[in-house]
Amino acid sequence: MASIRLESITKAFGRTQVLNGIDLDIADGEFLTLVGPSGCGKSTLLRIIAGLEKQSGGDVNIDGKTVNDIRPSRRDLAMVFQSYALYPHLTVRQNLATPLQLRDMTFTERLPIIGRLAPGYSGKRAAIRDAVKNVSDTLQIEHLLDRKPGQLSGGQRQRIALGRAMVRDPAGFLMDEPLSNLDAALRVHMRAELSALHRSLGTTFVYVTHDQAEALTMSDRMAVMMDGEILQLGEPDEVYQQPMDIRVARFVGSPQINIVTGDMDDDGRIAFLGVKLARRPSDGTTGRISIGLRPEHLYLHPHTPGKTFCGELVYKENLGSEVFLYIKVADTEDNIIIRVNPTEAQSIALGDETHIAHEPGKALIFNDQGRRITLAGSPLGEDAA
C-alpha cells in the first residue's frame, strides 16, 4: 500500500525539456491513469517514479518519504513494461522467482551450490516456491511455468510480466502501456481483468497509456498529459464531460469532438454557424472562441433558423449499433461528426443536405488560448432562441 506524491517534477534531456513541473497526488489504492499522445513524457514520468530515471528537479514522495535518492528496487514498486522484458534465458518459473531471490536471499544463499549450505536456505526456497505458486494460480499460468519466454504467445508473456510484478507483493504497480502489444479482443479482455486485479489487490496502480479508451474504462482518476504538463486530472466522466482545455477535449473521446469557431458579440452572446447560444460567459471574455460539440450531442433536426446549421452528408460510418455521419459544413475545416441510430441513418443518403442541432447546454466553449470558458444562464433558453 502506498500513496505517491510528486512535487513539481521537471526533467530535461540535454536541452529538451520533457516535463515541466508535474504535481500529482496519487492516493493509496488508487488506479490512476496517465494518458496523452505519444512523446508527451508519460513514460519518463513513470520511470522517474520508479527511480529508473533521475528527475532534473522536484521530489518524489512515497508514503510521505522522499525517495529521490533511493534505488528502484528499494522503492517497493513493481513495473510492467510494454515489451514485457522477461529474461529470455530463464524459464517462466525462474523469471517469477528472480525478484524474490534478489530481495529475500543473501548473496551467499544465491550462489549455486554453496548457497544450499546457508542456514536459512531451505525455508526461503520454500517461501519463494509458495509465492510463485500463488501468483501462477491467480493468473492461471501454472501450465506455462517450465517454458521459456520465447515459447509463449504475446498474451501469455503479458501475464507472466504481470506475475513477475505481483510476486513481490509490492506497494504499488507501475505499468507502461502493458496492453499495447496485444490484439484488440485480448486487450479488451485484459482491461477487465486488470480492473478486477486492482480491486482484489487493493494496491496503487499507476497506468500509462496513449489509448484513451483504456483510461476511460479502467481508472479511478485519469491525468491527461500533453507537452510535459498535466492538463487535467479527474475522474474519467469528469474529464470527458468537462474538459478544461481544448487539447483535452480533442484527445479524449472517439470519434473526436467537433470543434468549430465561433464569435462573441459585444453583448456576450455566442454564435457559431448561424446558431446562437442562450448562455453567456460568466467572466467578461470576448473575441474569437472555439466551440466543442461531441458527436453524441448533435442530432438531425428540421431546419430552424438560429438553432440548426446545415451541411452535406459525405460519409457514413456504420458500427452496427450506432452510425456516425460525417457532414461537410461550409466554413469548417473538418467534417462534423454526429452520432445517430441506424434507423435514422437510413433516412438520409450520401450527398443529402442535412440540418443539425445540438443538445442545449452541451456545447463546450474555449477561449483563444484554448482554456474552457464557463457559461452562465439557463441552457434551456437555447431551445427558445
Place this chain on the structure above:
Amino acid sequence: MNGQSSLRGEVGKHIVLLLGASIVILPFYLMLSFSFKSPAEIQSITGGFFGAQEMMTDQFCVKQGRPLAECQMLPVVYNYTAAFREAPLLRYLLNGVIVTLSIFFIQVLVALPCAYALAKLRFWGRDVVFGLVLFCLLIPVHAIALPLYIMLAKVGLTNTYAALIIPWTISVFGIFLMRQFFMTVPDDLIDAARMDGMSEFSIVWKVMLPTAIPALLAFAIFSIVAHWNDYFWPRIVITGDRDLMTPPLGLRMFKSDLDGNEYGPMMAAATVIVAPLVVAFLLAQRRFIEGITLSGMK
C-alpha cells in the same frame, strides 16, 4: 532455353567455387598427404594421397644401435612418432590451450562490462570513449610490439605465460563487437532487472551474458583462432624456453632441428597442431550458425 542458360550459370558458378575451394584446400591436402608418406615418395611426388605405405627403416633407430628388424616401420607411423619424439608436441599443445583460453577468458571479463557501459549507461564522455575504442581498432599490433616488449622486459616478464597473455587481455575488437550486440538488447530488460534489485554487475553477468551467447561464440572463434595461430608475438617474448612455446613457435623450432629433407615428420607435427582447431571449429560450427540465425530471428 531459360532452363539451359540457368543450368550453364549454375555450372559456371560451381566451377568458380570449386577452383576457389581447391586453392584453399591444396596446402592442407599436401600437409596431410606428406604426413603419411615416406621421404622417397615425398621427393618424387608419387604414391597418391596415402603413399604405398611400404616398410621403411628409421635411421635414428638404427643409430641408437637397435636391431634392424625393430627399426622397420610404416612411413605414417614413422612420421608421427618422429614428430612426437623430436619435439614436445603435447607440451606445445597444452601451452596453446593455456594461453588461448586464458586470453579469451580475461578478454570476456574485461570486454563485457566495458561493452555494457558503452552501450547502456549514460555518462559524460561516453561517445569520446567509444571513439577511442574504434580508433584502437586501427592500430596494428606490430606497431606497438616493441614498446610492449620493452615494458614486459623491464618488469622481467619475458619468457613467462604472462608475457604471452597480458598484452591481449584487452580486446578492442571484443569490446566493439559486444557493444554492438548489447545495443540490440532492449533497455526495458535492463530496467526490469534494476527493478528486481540487480546491481549493474549482476546485470552484466546474469542478464547480458546469457543473452549475448551467440555474439560471444563468434568472438570466441575469432579470438581463439587468432591467438592459437599467432606466431609473431610468442616469437618475440619467448626466447629459448621450450616449455613455454606455443604450437606455431614449436613448429618452427622443429624445422630448424631436423635436417631439411624431413618433410614427413614436420608435416605430421603441423597436422597435430592444426587438428585441435579444426575439430573445435567443426564442433562449434553448428552452434555458431544456430547462434547467428537465432539472433537474426529475434
